[in-house]
Amino acid sequence: MLEILLYGAVTSAVYALLAIGFTLVFGVARVLNLAHGSFYALGAYLTFAFGTRLGLPLFAAGPCAVIAVAGFGVVVERVFVRPLRRSPLAVLLITLAVALLVEQGLFLVFGSEVRNVPAFVAANVSIAHVDLGGQRVLAFVVSLALLAALRTFLLGTRNGAAILAVAQDPEGAQSVGIDPNRTFSLVMALSAGLAAAAGVLVSPFLTVQPTMGLLPMIKAFSIVILGGLGSIPGTLLAALALGYSETAVAYLTSGSYTELVSLVAILLTLVLRPSGFLGARAAM
């Protein structure tokens, strides 16, 4: 039981980090960004590139990767998404194209082999006889810290307030002098950076390979539907629910069923409560 509690906490924290940017982008710009998983994959690969290929210390390589991916997020927004913002379908397609482009790019540059990112923390951490591995503890702590920092940013700064204002009422925000394009660029940078951070944190104990972005993308999507599109508290709640139910399913039944949990969650939500836990309106 204690294992479910501890491992579930790690999974939930990483899921929250992954999904929160996805929901922010939707909340602010009404954009379903299918390239979100690519940010996660790029985070992991750039850590590998900076750390292993260029020989930077890992604690420098990780943050560098996050910053680089945040920059990439801004480029994606400026170059691909902004010209097409009026058509949700076109945006959906262009973000899918970006996702495929990144995947193929990773194949070309790094090949199909699984790459190894060494653990940031090699030490073993045991909590009440449960061996967690230092990297998982680090992933948990850093995820929580980043989420707390995001909260402070949104609630305590002018830029954060601008983001919340645009999310609530784009026209209203514009009429009081907030530039929606600038706000959206900022949100894309945040969203990409947070997804990349999730990728960086888990890469030492998960797989680093070109297709690694797909599954996290599905997870982020399920969490956001479960929590209610655009709702930050809903996303956190759903991340917790999904993280724990997957871990519980794996421990109590079999690992063969974990990947079903998120899909069942999407189906049930869409059928029973299309607005999700805390969504203001129906998801679709």
Added chain:
Amino acid sequence: MRTTVIGLQFLLAAVIGMSAPGQAAPAAAGAPIRIGITTPMQLAVGRDSQDGAQLAIDEINAKGGVLGRRLEMVVADETENPETGITAVKKLTSDEKVDVLVGGYSSGVTLAQLPHISTAKTIYLGIGAASPAITAKVKTDNENYKYIFRVNPLNSKWLAASLVDFVVNFVGAEKGLKKIAIVGESAKWVQDLVPALKKGIVDGGSQVPLAEFFDVQTSDFSPLFSKVRASGAEFLVVIVSHASSDVLVKQWYDARVPIPIGGIDVKSQDPDFFGRVGGKAIGETVLVGFLRAAVTPKTIPFWDAFVKRFQRNPVYTAGGAYDAIHLYAEAAARAKTIEAGPVIKELEKTDMVGTAGRIAFDDTHDLRYGPGYAQVMFVQWQEGGKRAIVWPKERADGKFVLPAMAKK
């Protein structure tokens, strides 16, 4: 009018010439014998299938080819997707008109290709996939499926027998570890293998307190390890091919699972696996069909020639492709033709020393198994990425070392 006809003839000749580039003036008389390689080109197994084949083709061509004809290779990417696999076979047989097919990796892909190989009436030499179902139809529907042979690897039934032998006679009898947990990916070949394995281990006097499958997409193995620990197991048998065995091994090491691990871990057969997981495979003992050891007089010369030419260590399909091409060339030479019927008759009589053991076929055209024929080894990753053969006894060249975290 006359000039038009001549012009047309000229044009026609030019078009024909263009459609067959590189065929002009073969060194040996007659058109080249075309060898179609169908393999997942993105993967190491696929790259090495091509390079192993190339090595054999160059050796044979250097000696004047077969029946006075050169060999040449055409490659198609079958990926790990059955649909693409079928397209690859169709491309090679109908468009490229190859004389023989060599390849395979994923059993699901090969099984999907079989009917199309049969329709094309082209000999197929399997060098990568292990499902027994692949050659089963050779016996039940010989007329249509006589074209199928497996040169490499041993089928999963024999892999299971080898694994039972290792678990019972080495892990149990020699090392005294008699409680065995089995975990494998949810894939057809594993689901076929696990019941036989379980029965064999129990019949051999050990216990199986836990047998579990996990999804090939699984990225978090901690629940599984915790169940294995709770089961009281003393040795953990893993069976993985397509799933992320890199992640499995890393998490086994990180969680300090105090139980030695071993079994069939296809990616752990790669010579560079140890480096890829940052050395965390230390202590893992895996079934290996092919490595640089004096298994046959051909093994080390082939291995070294491969490394010299391609600057990397080969994986098992390299040896398989190399052997397959040589045995096809020998069979065609004996048959004095490349027509499928007579060549099949000669292939059935094959008794050749290959790079991984003696190659002979049983009545389903499957590679024979056992002492004196093809056999596999159990090899442990040790300090610094060294590989020690620990089983079978007559091949052993090192001592089994209990992983540090398993020491009580």
